[in-house]
Structure formats: structure tokens, C-alpha cells
Amino acid sequence: MTDKITDPVALWQKMVGEMEKGFNSFATKAMETPEFSQAMNRAGGVAAGAQKQFGDLMERYLLSMNLPSREQMTGIAERLQSIEGQLGEIKSMLSQMSANSGAPQPGAAPRPPRTKRPPSEGGEQK
């Protein structure tokens, strides 16, 4: 077996690992400073502001093209979500009613009994 000290592949891998550790450590120190936080959040704030302005502009453009605005689409999505929610409730109620009646639910496999006990210390798992 080739010794790791003289194996160029192992040396390369070790070097990459060390570089990763070194760079991460250096970057972490830099990112822990208040100056970094200030600079990062200034840039982030500008980006968020630009995103909002662009969104407002698009909204006006869609309106002028007689296309549904974001607000209208959101309204439709909310109504759909409400319908989905109600369908879910109906499905859940039907399942509950079916379970209460004792009739097997279509497609549902019978559940195993809830009788499992933990294996004794050092014993075999079932």
C-alpha cells in the first residue's frame, strides 16, 4: 500500500481539506465583524428595495395591458386554497364517518395491532 505521506492523491486531498478549513475559518472571522453585517445588510436592503420597485412597475404594466394584476391572481389563489381546504375537511369528515361506522375504508390496508413491546435489553429486535 502506498504511504499517505508520499501518495500525491492523498497529499492533494489533504491540501484541499486544509484549504477549505483555512478559508472557512478566515471567512468566519471576517463575517463576525459588525462591518461585514453593515455592508451585507446595506446591499441586501438595496436589493429588496429594487425588487419592490420592479414589482410595482410590473403591476402597473399588467394593468395597462388589461391583464390580471398580482392582487387579482392572489385573490383567485386564496379562493382556490379555501376550496382545497374545504375539500380536505370533507374528505377528513367522510373518513371519520367511515371509520366510526366500522366499514373498511376503500383502498385502506388493515392496520397492524398496537401491541408491540420493546425488545429486552440486549435482546433481538423483532
Place this chain on the structure above:
Amino acid sequence: MNAPAGLDLASIPERIQSEVQRAIQRSIKGVEYFSTSGPSLGSTPKDVLHSRGTMNLYHYRPMSDEIYRVPVLIVMATTNRGYILDLVPGQSFIEFLLRRGYDVYMLDWSAPRPEEKSLRMEDYVLDFIPDCVRRVQADSGEQDVSVIGYCFGGVLSLLYGAIHQDGPMKNLICFTTPIDFREMKLFSNFSDRRYFDVDHLVDSVGNVPPEMILSSFEMLRPASRTVSQIQLWENIWNDEFVKSYRMFDRWATDTLPLAGEYFRAITKDLMWDNKLFNDTMSVGGRSARLENIKVPILHAVAEHDHIVPYDAAKHLIAKIGSADKEEVMLKGGHVSLVAGANAVKRLWPKLDSWLGKRSI
């Protein structure tokens, strides 16, 4: 000229041959890598018990002849998808639990829609989790429910448990759950209240975009992504390595946006005021002191967790009001604690031995 000490000259031709073969394999497998989609994840058979906006409740189909009386509800972190706990057969935490006889449910999250930007902490702690617990009770026919929370799913589970002191939570398991947010040094600095205008951000963008969440995670170890790509190229001849890389890479980059109001509350209450640690946290006007939690609790932390450092998690057990409480520190990082080969031999058996006897 003499060979350097430790260099086995006889092995050099063999080594060159091996490297040439690997180089050829790299070219072939490299093409394969870009033309295939990777392993199918999250494929353990399950039924969607309920779905409402960002919230999804799954029930996994049992895989053993008999199951423990108490069902288990897993609460996933709101930033990531639940399939990290259900990778592929043999490396799926869900499959492990099912085969060990647990009845498993999962509260998983979809990306919140733009209209869900107004979801607050109250919606998660006082509506989504209680709703899922009620549905687990109804589906299983059992009153007791054990809860497992991963990362921020652990924080939500703690808040739920601290507020709902009268049950029905029977056991609580937290994986890498932070409570002292001052100790999440980099996140704390990124969100320094002197420079980070969370109101401006949330009012501007609504839901916090997943790219921003992913960037903040990646900034914790900025060189690691590049290095992992170098490692992928080096090991692309190795099918097992590539499969594992693809699973974890896909999951890590599949980050979810966060609902705006919820993010605002996390920033102000947890990152800025550290209310969970200071015992001043409340949700919807209801006090959420950790000492209110009296059920058995297991907290698993990772030795090399760069996302939730141990200092951010170490006070949890001391603050909990339970008599039956345990912290276990295992080798691994934030993700390898719960998924992959490390988890298979460390966390999963530990969890099984702890939870089994408390699930009857």
C-alpha cells in the same frame, strides 16, 4: 537516486494504472451525471392525510406486523423538505422507524404561497401543529402522541409543548435544536438589529426568498460548496459516492421560502431578544417557558454542527421541567446526525432504544 522514505516503488505502476482507469471512468460517469436525474427520494409509501397551504401531514404505511401503541409525529424544519429523513431504502430514517414498529406521521412543509406571507408564529404553533396532532389522534385512535422535531422543527415542537402542557404530547425528541440564539454567532451577526431592517425586507418581498435562506446557510462555510464539487469530480467514478452526493446536494439546495411575518417574529423574538432562552417567549399571548415541558425528552446534538453550534443548544435540557430528560452528543454534523451512514449506526439505534420503551 534513492526513493523517499515510505515510498513503495513497486506500487507505482499499479497506482498509475488505477489513476488512468479512474480518469477514464470520470469522463464516462461525468456525462452520465449530467444526463440522469439521480436517485428517487422520499419514496417510502405514504398517504397524504391532510394538506392546507404550506402544511402537509403524511402517514407512512406500517412495515411491521405489530406497532407500538403511541404514534410518532415528526415536525420538519420550515426551511427544508422532509425527504432528508426519507432518502433511499436502507438510508431512510422513516423506513427504519417503520421497520422497528413505529406508526409514523410527518408534518412537512411546502413553499408558502405569496398570499401566505401573513402566516405568523401563532399559525405554526397554535394552529398547524395542534391540527396535525388532532388528526394523528383521530387516525391512530390513540390519545398520546410522541413528537420528533428536527432543527427549527424542534423549536416549534418546544413552543407547542411549552404551551400545551396538558398534552397530548407523550414524549419529545429534538434533533439539533437551538434555544440560545446569541450563540448562533454568524446568523446573529447577519441579523444585527443595528443594520438589518427586517421590517423593510418583509414589507418589500413578502415571503423571504429561498435563495436568501440558502445563501445564509452557505455563508456559514463559504468554501465548502466549491470543495464538495472538487470532491465530486475526484470521486465521480464511484457510484456510491455520487449517489450520496446527489441526495444530499439536492436536499441542501431545495430550500423553502419563509413566510414573511413568521420570519419577522423569528428575527425579533429569537434572534434579537433571545426570548426562548430568556424565558420571556410567548406565542399568541400564551407563555412558552421551557420549564413548562414535563414530558420525557431526548435532545440529540452533533459534535461538529456548524449550523446549530453546541453552545446554542446545550442549555435546552437544563431548562426543561421534565424529570426524565437526556442529552446525547453524537459524532457528525447538522445533517449527517440525522441522515446517511453516520446516522444509521449512531442516532437511529439510540433513538429506537430510548423511544421504544416510552411508546407502549
